[in-house]
Amino acid sequence: xxxxxxxxxSLGKGGVVSPLKLSQREDSxxxxxxxxxxxxxxxxxxxxxxxxxxxxxxxxTFEKAGPRENLYFEPAKTKVxxxxxxxxxxxxNNVIRSLxxxxxxxxxxxxxxxxxxxxxxxISKYNHPVVELTAPMVxxxxxxxxxxxxxxRGEQDVSQMVDTLEIMNVNVLFCLxxxxxxxxxxxxxxxxxxxxxxxxxxxxxKTIDNDIDLIQKSFGFETAFSIxxxxxxxxxxEATGAFNGIALVKLMGRDSGFIAASAALSISEVNFVLIxxxxxxxxxxxxxxxxxxxxxxxxxxxVIVVAEGAGQEFFEQAGEDxxxxxxxxxxxxxxxxxxxxxxxxxxxxxxxxIKYIDPSYIIRSAPANPNxxxxxxxxxxxxxxxxxxxxxDFVVGFWNNQFTLLPISRAVAKRKKIxxxxxxxxxxxxxxxxxxxxxxx
Numbered sequence: 408x409x410x411x412x413x414x415x416x417s418l419g420k421g422g423v424v425s426p427l428k429l430s431q432r433e434d435s436x437x438x439x440x441x442x443x444x445x446x447x448x449x450x451x452x453x454x455x456x457x458x459x460x461x462x463x464x465x466x467x468t469f470e471k472a473g474p475r476e477n478l479y480f481e482p483a484k485t486k487v488x489x490x491x492x493x494x495x496x497x498x499x500n501n502v503i504r505s506l507x508x509x510x511x512x513x514x515x516x517x518x519x520x521x522x523x524x525x526x527x528x529x530i531s532k533y534n535h536p537v538v539e540l541t542a543p544m545v546x547x548x549x550x551x552x553x554x555x556x557x558x559x560r561g562e563q564d565v566s567q568m569v570d571t572l573e574i575m576n577v578n579v580l581f582c583l584x585x586x587x588x589x590x591x592x593x594x595x596x597x598x599x600x601x602x603x604x605x606x607x608x609x610x611x612x613k614t615i616d617n618d619i620d621l622i623q624k625s626f627g628f629e630t631a632f633s634i635x636x637x638x639x640x641x642x643x644x645e646a647t648g649a650f651n652g653i654a655l656v657k658l659m660g661r662d663s664g665f666i667a668a669s670a671a672l673s674i675s676e677v678n679f680v681l682i683x684x685x686x687x688x689x690x691x692x693x694x695x696x697x698x699x700x701x702x703x704x705x706x707x708x709x710v711i712v713v714a715e716g717a718g719q720e721f722f723e724q725a726g727e728d729x730x731x732x733x734x735x736x737x738x739x740x741x742x743x744x745x746x747x748x749x750x751x752x753x754x755x756x757x758x759x760x761i762k763y764i765d766p767s768y769i770i771r772s773a774p775a776n777p778n779x780x781x782x783x784x785x786x787x788x789x790x791x792x793x794x795x796x797x798x799x800d801f802v803v804g805f806w807n808n809q810f811t812l813l814p815i816s817r818a819v820a821k822r823k824k825i826x827x828x829x830x831x832x833x834x835x836x837x838x839x840x841x842x843x844x845x846x847x848x
Contacts, residue, residue: 408449408467409467410465410466410467410468412467412814412817413467413468413469413470413813413814413817414470414814415470415793415798415799415800415801415812415813415814416596416798416799416800416801416814417479417796417797417798417799418479418605418607418797418798418799419479419605419797420477420479420797421475421477421478421479421796421797422477422479423477423478423479423480423481423482424476424477424478425440425474425475425476425477425478425795426482426513426514426515427440427474427513427514428440428476439473440473440474440475440476441471441472441473441474441475441792443470443475445470445471445473446468446469446470446471447468447469447470447471447806447807447809447811448466448467448468448807449466449467449468449469449621449806450466450467451807469621469804469806469811469812469813470798470811470812470813471809471810471811471812472789472792472793472803472804472809472810472811472812473789473792473810474792475792475795475796477796478795478796478797479607479795479796479797480578480579480607480794480795480797482514482515482516482795483515484578485516485518485578485579485795486518486519486520486575486576486577486578486579487506487510487516487518487519487520487577487578487579487580487581488519488520488521488522488572488575488577488579488580488581489503489506489507489519489520489521489522489540489556489580489581489583490522490525490526490528490529490556490580490581490582490583491503491525491554491556491557491558491583491584491613492525492526492558492559492560492582492583492584492587492588492591493525493558493560493584493585493587493588493613494558494560494585494615494771495552495553495554495558495771495772496613496614496615496626496627496771497552497615497626497627497630497631497770497771497772497773497774497775497776497779498613498626498627498630498775498779498780498782498783499553499554499555499558499583499613499627500545500548500549500551500552500553500554500555500774501549501626501775501779501780501783501784501787502583502611502613502626502783502786502787503521503540503545503548503554503555503556503583504545504546504548504549505783505784505786505787505788506519506581506787506790506791507519507540507541507542507544507545508542508545509787509788509791510791511541511542512542513791514791514795517541518539519539519540519541520537520538520539520540520575520577521537521538521539521540521555521556522535522537522556523535523536523537523538523556523557524556524557524558524559525557525558525559525560525584525588526559526561526562526563526568526588526591527559527561527563528556529563529567529568529571529572530563530564530567530568530571531567531571535557537575538556549774549775549780549783550774551774552772552773552774552775553772560587560730562591563591565591565594565595565597565598566598568595568598569595569598569599569602569606572595572599572606573602573604573606577606578605578606578607579606579607579609579794579795580592580595580606580607580608580609581609581610581611581790581794582595582608582609582610582611583610583611583613584610584612584613585612585613585614585618585619586614586618586619586734586819586822587734588610588613589610589612589619589802589815589818589819590815590819592608592609592610592800592815593608593800593815593816593819595608596608596799596800596815606799607794607797607798607799608799608800608815609790609793609794609798609799609801609802609803610801610802610803610815610818611786611787611790611802611803612625612626612786612802612803612804612818613625613626613627614627614628615627615628615631615659615666615770615771616628616659616660616661616662616663616665616666617663617665617666617823618661618662618663618665618822618823618824619802619818619819619822619823620817620818620819620820620821620822620823621804621806621813621817621818621823622802622804622805622806622818622823623804623805623806623807623808624782624805626775626779626782626783626786627771627775627779628665628666628669628779629776629778629779629782630770630773630774630775630776630779631658631659631666631770631771632665632666632669632670632673633673633776634766634769634770634773635656635658635666635670635673635712635766635770636670636673636674638656638764638766638770639656639670639671639674639676639677639710639712640674640676642654642656642710642762642764643674643676643708643710645762646708646709646710646762647708649708649760650707650758650760651703651707651708651757651758651759651760652707652708652709652759652760652761652762653699653703653708653709653710653711653748653759653760653761653762654708654709654710654711654761654762654764655711655713655741655744655745655748655761655762655763655764656710656711656712656713656764656765656766657713657714657715657739657740657741657763657764657765657767658670658712658713658714658715658766658767658770659714659715659767659770659771660682660683660714660715660716660717661683661715661716661734661735661737662683662716662822662824663682663683663684663714663716663822663823663824663825664680664681664682664683664684664714664716664717664824664825665825666714667680667681667682667712667713667714667717668680668682668825668831668832668835670712671712671835671838671839672834672835672838675838676710677710677711677712677838677839678702678709678710678711678839678840678841679695679698679699679702679709679710679711679712679839679841680712680713680835680839680841681695681711681712681713681714681717681718681740681744682714682716682717682825683714683716683717683719683824684824684825684827685717685827685844686718686720686846687718687844687845687846688845688846688847689721689747691847692847693842693844693845693846693847693848694845694847695845696747696748696751698841698842698845699711699748700752700755700757703757703759711744713740713741713744715737715740715741715767716737716740717740718740718743718744719737719738719740721740721743722738722743741763741765742763745761745763748761749761782805785810786803786805786810789803789810789812790803793812798812800814800815800816801813801814801815802814802815802818804818
């Protein structure tokens with residue numbers, strides 16, 4: 408990674424004085440505007456500091472998010488559109504509401520359009536309505552889960568989407584979504600550049616799996632593992648309520664096991680965490696079934712948490728089918744494990760009782776918890792600050808506990824995964840007591 412890779416594009420120099428500055432009273436504290444030169448270090452270790460100091464290499468940094476003193480867009484003449492894409496996630500309505508409130512109450516922008524049903528709403532053949540969003544309309548939407556605007560998956564014709572933005576005279580487009588949505592936003596930006604028009608494209612990362620690279624956390628993630636905490640507690644009650652009781656809980660985590668790992672750490676009742684980042688064997692002296700039986704023989708109950716993307720190597724033709732968003736369709740590892748455990752223990756005449764729990768859709772459509780709600784609000788505020796200052800093709804990030812702006816292309820370059828040599832995974836191993844490896848020699 409190089410310093411130059413993280414420079415956010417701009418539509419041009421800002422020549423409009425921010426209304427945030429004009430609203431300051433003489434007796435109020437000075438508003439802390441952010442200068443474009445302010446950056447957030449990617450690596451804050453002493454080792455990296457010494458290396459850069461000795462070699463003269465410019466350290467990798469991210470642009471600091473926050474309000475700019477001068478804007479590119481004149482608020483009174485600015486029209487904004489908001490679109491939500493992909494699967495549901497706690498906090499979507501919070502972000503929509505916060506965007507509308509920030510635009511209206513802080514910047515005086517009243518022309519805000521809600522694009523219905525994802526990128527489909529920018530394609531005329533679907534004939535989805537466009538909603539004019541007002542502050543009163545979104546006043547209470549944060550109290551419910553889902554998305555007020557609706558969503559959809561799948562690629563759409565980029566040229567047609569930009570045609571629609573031009574027809575509607577949109578100046579700023581906020582795209583709320585994960586990896587596929589952000590790739591779409593980047594494609595929209597590239598078409599805008601090709602046409603030499605001045606439309607800002609701003610991304611707000613939405614991934615319940617917390618798997619967008621170079622972003623410390625994404626909204627909805629904390630709510631997800633908090634709800635999973637309650638489910639695991641009840642699953643533990645099921646397991647301990649029977650002799651050799653097994654509770655098998657499948658959680659979201661297509662390619663990354665952050666929800667499974669964090670949920671297990673939040674409640675010390677999980678005995679096995681199976682994630683996509685680590686392969687394991689079912690059979691043999693070190694295989695999962697052998698280790699599970701040993702656990703049952705010693706403690707007579709076990710709680711297993713498995714991420715949906717774990718164990719895909721057990722399936723033939725795994726990874727060949729894709730969903731409309733281009734994500735690999737994973738086979739159901741939860742049902743597979745349940746069947747294999749049942750088959751093995753019945754064959755060996757080993758007494759057991761197993762309960763299988765899949766709460767995925769309950770979790771993803773829940774409203775955000777207070778901390779996620781706060782995080783959504785701050786993401787939205789910083790997205791508005793960056794967009795109105797003329798930044799474009801950016802996603803709002805969070806790194807070293809500070810809000811950042813980074814190019815969309817860098818955020819989607821690869822998927823964030825658990826580093827199995829990291830402190831996080833070591834913490835999971837300590838909390839569960841499971842073997843470091845369940846692979847045979």
